[in-house]
Amino acid sequence: MTAAAELRLDLAGLxxxxxxxxxxxxxxxxxxxxxxxxxxxxxEQYGEGYGVVDVAPxxxxxxxxxxxxxxxxxxxGDAAAYGTQLRGEQAAASTSARVPVEAVPVxxxxxxxxxxxxxxxxxxxxxxALEGYLALxxxxxxxxxxxxxxxxxxxxxxxxxxxxxxxxxxxxxxDALRVFEIHPGQCGLLLYTADxxxxxxxxxxxxxxxxxxATLVHxxxxxxxxxxxxxxxxxxxxxxxxxxAAVSSTADLRAALAGQRAAWADFHAGTMAAGLxxxxxxxxxxxxxxxxxxxxxxxxxxxxxENHVGEAITTADGRLAYLKTFRLSEAQTRRGHLxxxxxxxxxxxxxxxxxLGRSEADLxxxxxxxxxxxxxxxxxxxxx
Amino acid sequence: xxxxxxxxxxxxxxxxxxxxxxxxxxxxxxxxxxxRMSLDFLHAYMLxxxxxxxxxxxxxxxxxxxxxxxxxxxxxxxxxxxxxxRHLEGRxxxxxxxxxxxxxxxxxxxxxxxxxVNNRRTRAIVRDxxxxxPDLALDAVKYRTGLKTALRHAHLPPPSAExxxxxxxxxxxxxxxxxxxxxxxxxxxxxxxxxxxxFTVAEGxxxxxxxxxxxxLERIAPRMTRGERLRLQESARREGAAAVRADLTxxxxxxxxxxxxxxxxPDRAARRAELTAALRAAARRAAGPEAxxxxxxxxxxxxxxxxxxSGHKRRRPLAxxxxxxxxxxxxxxxxxxxxxxxxRDALPAVPHGATxxxxxxxxxxxxxxxxxxxxSDGWDNAPPGMAAEVLRVWHERLDPHGRVSVVHLNPxxxxxxxxxxRLSPTVPTAGIRDAxxxxxxTGLARFAAGRTGLPELRAHLDARVAxxxxxxxxxxxxx
Numbered sequence: 001m002t003a004a005a006e007l008r009l010d011l012a013g014l015x016x017x018x019x020x021x022x023x024x025x026x027x028x029x030x031x032x033x034x035x036x037x038x039x040x041x042x043x044e045q046y047g048e049g050y051g052v053v054d055v056a057p058x059x060x061x062x063x064x065x066x067x068x069x070x071x072x073x074x075x076x077g078d079a080a081a082y083g084t085q086l087r088g089e090q091a092a093a094s095t096s097a098r099v100p101v102e103a104v105p106v107x108x109x110x111x112x113x114x115x116x117x118x119x120x121x122x123x124x125x126x127x128x129a130l131e132g133y134l135a136l137x138x139x140x141x142x143x144x145x146x147x148x149x150x151x152x153x154x155x156x157x158x159x160x161x162x163x164x165x166x167x168x169x170x171x172x173x174x175d176a177l178r179v180f181e182i183h184p185g186q187c188g189l190l191l192y193t194a195d196x197x198x199x200x201x202x203x204x205x206x207x208x209x210x211x212x213x214a215t216l217v218h219x220x221x222x223x224x225x226x227x228x229x230x231x232x233x234x235x236x237x238x239x240x241x242x243x244x245a246a247v248s249s250t251a252d253l254r255a256a257l258a259g260q261r262a263a264w265a266d267f268h269a270g271t272m273a274a275g276l277x278x279x280x281x282x283x284x285x286x287x288x289x290x291x292x293x294x295x296x297x298x299x300x301x302x303x304x305x306e307n308h309v310g311e312a313i314t315t316a317d318g319r320l321a322y323l324k325t326f327r328l329s330e331a332q333t334r335r336g337h338l339x340x341x342x343x344x345x346x347x348x349x350x351x352x353x354x355x356l357g358r359s360e361a362d363l364x365x366x367x368x369x370x371x372x373x374x375x376x377x378x379x380x381x382x383x384x
Numbered sequence: 385x386x387x388x389x390x391x392x393x394x395x396x397x398x399x400x401x402x403x404x405x406x407x408x409x410x411x412x413x414x415x416x417x418x419x420r421m422s423l424d425f426l427h428a429y430m431l432x433x434x435x436x437x438x439x440x441x442x443x444x445x446x447x448x449x450x451x452x453x454x455x456x457x458x459x460x461x462x463x464x465x466x467x468x469x470r471h472l473e474g475r476x477x478x479x480x481x482x483x484x485x486x487x488x489x490x491x492x493x494x495x496x497x498x499x500x501v502n503n504r505r506t507r508a509i510v511r512d513x514x515x516x517x518p519d520l521a522l523d524a525v526k527y528r529t530g531l532k533t534a535l536r537h538a539h540l541p542p543p544s545a546e547x548x549x550x551x552x553x554x555x556x557x558x559x560x561x562x563x564x565x566x567x568x569x570x571x572x573x574x575x576x577x578x579x580x581x582x583f584t585v586a587e588g589x590x591x592x593x594x595x596x597x598x599x600x601l602e603r604i605a606p607r608m609t610r611g612e613r614l615r616l617q618e619s620a621r622r623e624g625a626a627a628v629r630a631d632l633t634x635x636x637x638x639x640x641x642x643x644x645x646x647x648x649x650p651d652r653a654a655r656r657a658e659l660t661a662a663l664r665a666a667a668r669r670a671a672g673p674e675a676x677x678x679x680x681x682x683x684x685x686x687x688x689x690x691x692x693x694s695g696h697k698r699r700r701p702l703a704x705x706x707x708x709x710x711x712x713x714x715x716x717x718x719x720x721x722x723x724x725x726x727x728r729d730a731l732p733a734v735p736h737g738a739t740x741x742x743x744x745x746x747x748x749x750x751x752x753x754x755x756x757x758x759x760s761d762g763w764d765n766a767p768p769g770m771a772a773e774v775l776r777v778w779h780e781r782l783d784p785h786g787r788v789s790v791v792h793l794n795p796x797x798x799x800x801x802x803x804x805x806r807l808s809p810t811v812p813t814a815g816i817r818d819a820x821x822x823x824x825x826t827g828l829a830r831f832a833a834g835r836t837g838l839p840e841l842r843a844h845l846d847a848r849v850a851x852x853x854x855x856x857x858x859x860x861x862x863x
Contacts, residue, residue, distance in 0.1 A: 017738070017766065018738075018765065018766045018767035018768065019767075019768075020738075020765050020768075021768070029738075179412060179413055179690070181688050181689040181690060181737060181738040181739060181765060181766075182689065182736075182737065182738075183737060183738045183766070184725070184736075184737050184738075237768040237769060238767070238768070239767075239768060239769035239772075239773075240767055240769060240770055240773055241773065242773045242774070242776075242777050244776070244777045244780045244781050245781075247777050247781045247782070248781065248782075249782070250746065250749070250750045250782065253746055253774065253777060253778070253782070254746060256777075257742060257743060257746065257770065257774070260767065260770070261767070264767060
């Protein structure tokens, strides 16, 4: 893995089409005028049960992993993505037929991203990005200051655990995706719950999108997404308003229509998606294949702002061929923020506390509150 | 009280639109339970508030599901009707009951029995309906349980001793004199007799005798009804039974459109000439004397993904749009279709993509046709509400005198609003179930603009009721 490079997400080549609303969920389609040449994505089904991934020696990542993506840059651009038709046989074969009842099936994956043949790469969508977040300063204190416990020095942050909800548990998401009308040429989707940007998804080819649209319901979503979807009132449509006084011919009317479309796209990119597109991300390359680069990125972990972790495949000219993001909840952002601040100050508690503008005791309480109590030699009283 | 009159007129139109479109089946945007609950409420509301208008709606070409519900509601509360209402109601019910398909008629009697509705009027109506059935022996074989329930519920003696034994004492006789009844008896042990029975009955016997499906379909083909033949034609062809051939030119328009949309695209391309000719013939028949009288017609037809509807009513909205496409081509002197997907060729229509209704409506209005018909489920989403804005600006600025008459026909019942979704308050909206009713519905839609009051609507309804109850000489069933 290489050193982190700065990345800014840029939806160049992806047009924003009008949003569709279902209850508290707003789906904004992204349309490509031409598919990205030379790259296709397919889905590999793993069925029910846990997935265990070897990410490094003596380190595993365990999660519910229903499917993986296969990136194929063999140039067979006209081939159709296979998707749902394999579901019946594979799911049945892996769960009901072979695995006895009341057992939890476990599937072991080797590495998050792994070559499968000369021009194919299998990777686990979203888990790749999340593992990047979980592995953040996973080794623990780099300098053995006396405040840190023996366990922190020996084993680092292990085991590092985060919780997420499956898309099926997000209220209304399944229905919203079912009744969504896929645009011709659509290659991506931005998902909003209660008008908070939740997830971004983009693929290189419209056929891939059609096959993978339904996989959004199997993805992981943070607790913020789950709660917003549960508690949100229905969000309103953005209904266009035409100025009747300015219209004196059908050509004027047509121009007004085009103006409304452009205004929506600008508003969306400049306001609604600004939290995703404006900040800089720290990106690390996971795999390089021909002209394409698979990378994952972490946000700056600023508390009380939008923070997305994600993964992307970029083309040689830096455009996005594939994008998938996960929105961190506020608690997850805070954990990232604490860890990065500590790491930036060589894990020295007094210096980190100073940088945060707080007392050392305060920082200890915050560390314990964030779930890192085991790192400290002398634990503070649990906060109420 | 004009305000009250307007409310009543609005309620009646709301109910008429619901009763034309709603079938209590799963729709694209709503589940079956939701639809049923919404519809049940609407029926109870209408029956409680506007009993005479509720009954008059039976004359409006509402669908069979709702007709059965209306009849059920009226019969269950027969005691609440005034003597004058009762007379008209009775005639309306009897007339509409006779138009129900037999399976729905028997199901309605079973529902009445279940609900313990057994007043004198119910019994009389069931008695008259049974007396008018053309062949009770056929009903006894095909709808055995239904006929038994009906006879029991209406306290009727069996029409003949033999039929009585057939229904109630099946082991009493060694053989029957009525040929169909005897065939049914023989079919229990004789394979040859199976093929002389009605198809649905024979299907069960064929399974019991283990007759190969292809051979069975080949031999039963002459006994199939028109609908059965249309439904089974494709599967029979796959089985290799070529005898099952539906005469496409004799099919009703919307039914035919559904059939065409059920065919895979390569088949549609290969049989283009045959299918187009059949659709045109059906459209000509539906247009009747009105053909070519509508002037220059434009249509905006919705083939977005939501036109798929659901597994219960597969591609129904798209079928209505396709049927309307062919019908309008016959009605108009000149005709221009605008599909939401932008397709030029109607036959390979598939439900796919978003619904940019605003742009299509503008495309259709630009050449200033005499009439614009919009067939859509009203879920305008690319961008949402654009069609309403375009129509508003069009009416305000570009066509203030209303030279282009615009009407919106919606094939989908929206359970949340208790009626079909409207596109815009300036455009009349009517529900539609079969494209054949399109000319009549555009007449009804003018009331939906919200400016016409109850007296006009009542006059319209009275005229429709009178026409509905007028004796039709060629119909043998009516007394």
